[in-house]
Amino acid sequence: MSIKFPFADPRVYSLDDDLRSNIDQGMWSSTLSADEQDLLIKKLGDRGWGRMLLFTKYYTTGWGEGNKQISPRGQAVMLRFLEHVTFREGANPSIFLTDEGELELAWSDAEGSPIQLVFGPNGVEVYHEAAHREEVLAPNQYSRLATEFSNV
Amino acid sequence: MFENFPVKIVNPLPLQIDPCPIVQAIFEIRFTTNTPWAQLPGKIAGLLGDRYVGQELPLFELPDQFKQHIPGSVYLPQYQFHSEQFVVNLGPQMIGLGVQAMNYPGWSMVHAELSTFLNKVVKDGFMGEGARLGVRYSDFFELNIFDHIDLDILLNGKTLNDKDRQFTTVFQEGPMTIRLVLINGAIMENSHGPRRGSVLDIDVAFGPLDFNLNSDVLERFTQAHDTIKNIFFGLVSADLLESLKPKYS
Numbered sequence: 001m002s003i004k005f006p007f008a009d010p011r012v013y014s015l016d017d018d019l020r021s022n023i024d025q026g027m028w029s030s031t032l033s034a035d036e037q038d039l040l041i042k043k044l045g046d047r048g049w050g051r052m053l054l055f056t057k058y059y060t061t062g063w064g065e066g067n068k069q070i071s072p073r074g075q076a077v078m079l080r081f082l083e084h085v086t087f088r089e090g091a092n093p094s095i096f097l098t099d100e101g102e103l104e105l106a107w108s109d110a111e112g113s114p115i116q117l118v119f120g121p122n123g124v125e126v127y128h129e130a131a132h133r134e135e136v137l138a139p140n141q142y143s144r145l146a147t148e149f150s151n152v
Numbered sequence: 153m154f155e156n157f158p159v160k161i162v163n164p165l166p167l168q169i170d171p172c173p174i175v176q177a178i179f180e181i182r183f184t185t186n187t188p189w190a191q192l193p194g195k196i197a198g199l200l201g202d203r204y205v206g207q208e209l210p211l212f213e214l215p216d217q218f219k220q221h222i223p224g225s226v227y228l229p230q231y232q233f234h235s236e237q238f239v240v241n242l243g244p245q246m247i248g249l250g251v252q253a254m255n256y257p258g259w260s261m262v263h264a265e266l267s268t269f270l271n272k273v274v275k276d277g278f279m280g281e282g283a284r285l286g287v288r289y290s291d292f293f294e295l296n297i298f299d300h301i302d303l304d305i306l307l308n309g310k311t312l313n314d315k316d317r318q319f320t321t322v323f324q325e326g327p328m329t330i331r332l333v334l335i336n337g338a339i340m341e342n343s344h345g346p347r348r349g350s351v352l353d354i355d356v357a358f359g360p361l362d363f364n365l366n367s368d369v370l371e372r373f374t375q376a377h378d379t380i381k382n383i384f385f386g387l388v389s390a391d392l393l394e395s396l397k398p399k400y401s
Contacts, residue, residue: 031224033322033329057223061184061244069184072283072360080361101184121281139361 031056036079043082048095055097068101071121077139078103078119084146091152109152117145128152156323157330159386160302166385166398173291173352173396174256175340178241179266179373180248180286182227183279183365189244192278193231196242199272204233204240238265245283247273254342259377263370270369282365286357287376291384293392296336297350300392303334327362328379331355332387352387354380 032040032052040049061069087093093107102120109115113130123136124145137145153161187195197206211219212230219225229241229248237257241248249269251262298305298317305312305319316337323330333353339346356376363372385393 058220060220060226061186072182072184072281076359076361 039079039082043085043087044093044095048093051095055095055103059097064099067099070097070103071101071119073121073139074102074119077124077142078105078117081117081119081124081142081146084143084150086150088151115149115152117149153382154325154386156325157321157332157383159383162382162385164400165381166393166396166400168258168399169393169396170399171396172256173293174251174289175254175292176250176288176290177256177262178248178250178286178288179262180241180246180284180288181274181279181282181365181369182246182284182286184281184283185245185278186280187278189230192244193242195276195278196231196240196247196273197233199276200233200240200269201272203235204238205235206231206233237261240269262377263374266373267370274365274369279365281360282363282369283360284357285363285369285372285376286355287373287380288353288355289377289380289384291352292338292340292342292349293352294347294349295392297334297352298336300389301334301352301387302389303387325379327358328376329357329359330379330383331357332383352384354383356380 037049037053040052044052055070056075059067059069063069087107088110091107093105096104096106098104098118100120102118102125104119105117107115109128109130111130113128115129116125116127118125118127123138124141125136126145127134153159185192193206197204209230209232211225211228222228225243226245227243229243229246231242233240233242234252237252237255239250239252241250249266251257256262293300298319303319305317317335318337319332319334321332323332331354333351333355335353336350338349338351340349340351341347356379358372358376363369388396
């Protein structure tokens with residue numbers, strides 16, 4: 001959380017009288033935990049992982065021309081989706097941050113038809129051209145979604 | 153009680169210990185917002201009322217261009233409000249109620265203040281999405297904590313004879329991510345002057361899908377507090393607990 005002691009160097013605990021210097025960068029992950037980053041590396045590769053780090057660290061409110069930062073709920077749902085999904089070999093999904101702060105995963109199915117999943121605060125927008133599918137699912141449908149899009 | 157952290161179950165839990173080792177307790181919410189940072193301190197000052205007096209923290213004065221290059225700086229406190237017993241830390245995307253250092257007034261008073269604070273602040277609606285809800289308690293003891301807890305660190309089956317030790321573990325219990333930190337090389341200044349001792353620090357956090365800003369923030373804070381209390385009393389050894397003169401009624 002947001003207080004300095006006891007982690008800042010020098011490695012000796014100290015407590016400011018008035019808690020003014022409550023800065024500690026090192027111990028509390030403000031963006032993605034090690035588990036989450038490992039998941040991103042495994043599912044989206046080095047590039048996807050790197051892009052997510054950029055999105056979470058530097059794309060703050062108002063990035064670009066007044067765009068929104070990442071939706072925490074959208075991010076959490078996407079990570080849960082990634083835990084459950086097995087991407088088709090060679091799918092190489094790309095990840096984007098939309099102007100509205102949603103996270104978009106995009107790849108092509110085995111026939112080259114586009115798939116887009118957009119993870120926002122209130123649901124997941126699903127688009128699969130070949131299946132003529134375009135709908136919005138509730139956030140808690142991530143497991144079902146992962147099953148449906150595994151190896152596609 | 154804990155699936156991934158097999159501390160002993162203590163039942164009943166003490167209602168009070170003396171001397172109280174708590175040096176810090178913070179209840180924090182991270183959030184997204186459309187309210188510009190420049191407007192937030194004034195807005196919160198209005199919500200908190202006259203009991204709290206505001207002041208800028210050092211980070212507040214740094215230029216935004218500099219702060220943008222500090223990852224996570226939006227979650228760091230840049231402005232602070234004080235009352236006699238509590239502090240409210242405020243950053244561009246975080247707000248937290250804390251207890252004045254080494255002045256823990258007991259859970260019933262903290263709970264009451266927390267309830268008042270949430271009624272004023274959360275209901276205002278300036279928070280968009282909740283990103284993280286966390287509670288952190290830090291305790292200080294004038295002893296080597298590793299000699300007084302039910303947790304051993306062994307090397308080839310033998311106890312380490314080290315000079316200075318820091319131990320951190322993170323585990324998941326249901327929706328809660330729990331971080332325990334133990335440090336035996338700590339220096340803290342209290343009413344008796346600077347003292348060498350140990351820190352026992354527990355942080356419990358809920359992710360964005362596991363709390364709702366509109367309905368269950370106080371319940372989640374209470375759940376996190378109760379979890380911390382269970383871990384604390386499950387960890388400390390019988391001799392340390394005895395020295396804290398626990399009261400059960």
